[in-house]
Amino acid sequence: MHFELTADQKELKETIRDFAQREVAPKAQELDREGRFPVELFQRVGEMGVMAIPFPQELGGMGLGVFDAVLAIEELARADQSLAVSTMVSMASGLTVARFGTQDQKERWLPEIISGQKICSIAGTEPGAGSDTGGFATRATQLGNGQWSLTGEKAFITNAGTPISLFTLILAITSDKDAERKKFSLFLTPNDAKGYTRGKGYDKMGWRSSDTRQLYLDDCQLGEESIVGELHGGRHLLHKGYQAARIWLAACSLGLAQASLDHAIGYAKERQAFGRPLERLQLIQQMIAQMAIKVETARLLTYRAAWQIDQGIDDMGALSMAKMGATEIGTEVADLAVQISGGWGFMDDCPASRYLRDNRICTIGDGSSQIQTMLIARSCGLDVNFT
Ligand SMILES: Cc1cc2nc3c(=O)[nH]c(=O)nc-3n(C[C@H](O)[C@H](O)[C@H](O)COP(=O)(O)OP(=O)(O)OC[C@H]3O[C@@H](n4cnc5c(N)ncnc54)[C@H](O)[C@@H]3O)c2cc1C
Numbered sequence: 001m002h003f004e005l006t007a008d009q010k011e012l013k014e015t016i017r018d019f020a021q022r023e024v025a026p027k028a029q030e031l032d033r034e035g036r037f038p039v040e041l042f043q044r045v046g047e048m049g050v051m052a053i054p055f056p057q058e059l060g061g062m063g064l065g066v067f068d069a070v071l072a073i074e075e076l077a078r079a080d081q082s083l084a085v086s087t088m089v090s091m092a093s094g095l096t097v098a099r100f101g102t103q104d105q106k107e108r109w110l111p112e113i114i115s116g117q118k119i120c121s122i123a124g125t126e127p128g129a130g131s132d133t134g135g136f137a138t139r140a141t142q143l144g145n146g147q148w149s150l151t152g153e154k155a156f157i158t159n160a161g162t163p164i165s166l167f168t169l170i171l172a173i174t175s176d177k178d179a180e181r182k183k184f185s186l187f188l189t190p191n192d193a194k195g196y197t198r199g200k201g202y203d204k205m206g207w208r209s210s211d212t213r214q215l216y217l218d219d220c221q222l223g224e225e226s227i228v229g230e231l232h233g234g235r236h237l238l239h240k241g242y243q244a245a246r247i248w249l250a251a252c253s254l255g256l257a258q259a260s261l262d263h264a265i266g267y268a269k270e271r272q273a274f275g276r277p278l279e280r281l282q283l284i285q286q287m288i289a290q291m292a293i294k295v296e297t298a299r300l301l302t303y304r305a306a307w308q309i310d311q312g313i314d315d316m317g318a319l320s321m322a323k324m325g326a327t328e329i330g331t332e333v334a335d336l337a338v339q340i341s342g343g344w345g346f347m348d349d350c351p352a353s354r355y356l357r358d359n360r361i362c363t364i365g366d367g368s369s370q371i372q373t374m375l376i377a378r379s380c381g382l383d384v385n386f387t
Pocket residue numbers: 089121122123124125128129130131132155156157158159204207212361364365366367368369370371386387
């Protein structure tokens with residue numbers, strides 16, 4: 001067992017770090033204030049090859065793994081978690097098409113996603129149900145001639161309403177109304193599909209430059225060629241998509257936790273109190289040492305779970321520990337960075353204050369900490385029931 005990144009992985013991480021610190025970090029505060037999705041910056045991320053990392057080479061990707069993508073997302077999030085989350089949601093949604101879609105779907109829809117010139121999304125959550133995926137109510141009704149009509153609403157969806165949004169994978173019930181169990185399918189819904197509209201962006205606590213909207217489907221008619229994967233197999237695909245998103249969300253919190261530590265160290269060296277720099281105060285040293293342990297814990301959990309995915313090891317416990325561990329740590333470490341920043345930490349122009357706001361959703365989205373806790377308990381062999 002060894003913990004070294006390969007030479008290629010080190011180079012990838014350093015290249016993305018240089019880019020993100022040079023081009024992304026200086027704009028993060030302003031974008032947060034304006035609450036604007038940065039089209040050009042997202043496309044620059046694409047030009048840097050980030051989006052292409054986990055996609056197969058025959059589709060124009062780099063043919064690398066989930067772990068390599070973790071390294072890039074960590075560095076993007078260290079500069080701006082909002083941009084990192086927009087990137088990873090498009091990556092996870094696109095990868096669902098790459099893994100389970102038809103050749104036609106891949107050729108028609110993926111090139112602009114992989115190059116990062118367009119963005120895509122995946123919509124499970126509804127106003128009436130989030131964690132409880134069985135409670136989703138959006139329905140697709142078969143019309144004949146292979147056509148389906150989708151009606152329903154989706155809530156809190158990332159990336160669906162930007163000027164470069166291309167499609168959303170929408171989960172809808174495809175079983176009969178009187179069927180004993182609901183069965184779902186995943187529909188690739190082009191942004192310009194008739195009957196598919198998006199609400200205005202939410203006003204949010206964090207992730208302000210990432211696009212989040214409610215989606216409306218009113219007799220949105222799609223052909224059967226829009227179904228990704230098997231008919232009735234959509235819930236499984238949504239969970240697969242969420243799994244990739246979970247490890248990359250862990251990477252988003254890891255990068256943000258590292259940024260919080262970087263900020264705290266910088267401020268402790270610069271700020272004077274009682275005639276000496278904060279860094280010489282033992283209680284400040286203790287907080288920073290605790291932050292460093294937490295960041296390293298998040299890194300080890302995230303890297304191990306990502307590595308396991310690439311090895312084909314199906315370890316739900318490790319994935320949930322990474323997701324919950326890293327995202328909870330992100331909030332704890334950002335909070336300590338605010339504490340060390342003193343009164344300035346409470347001000348909008350202090351990066352630590354943005355880190356704390358941004359990370360707050362990470363323990364809720366993509367399977368909340370409560371859901372992860374139950375999955376971890378189940379992986380320990382306990383008899384866990386979600387209801
Ligand atoms: C900014 C943002 C972006 C998002 N992007 C997307 C996206 O792109 N696509 C998408 O599909 N969704 C997205 N979501 C939705 C997100 O995944 C959900 O908010 C999340 O899954 C929680 O669902 P919910 O909000 O309905 O909360 P609920 O499921 O109603 O949960 C409420 C509370 O109850 C707890 N809880 C639920 N069930 C249990 C249980 N069995 N036992 C114990 N506690 C439980 C939860 O942990 C939580 O604390 C986004 C949300 C936000 C805020």
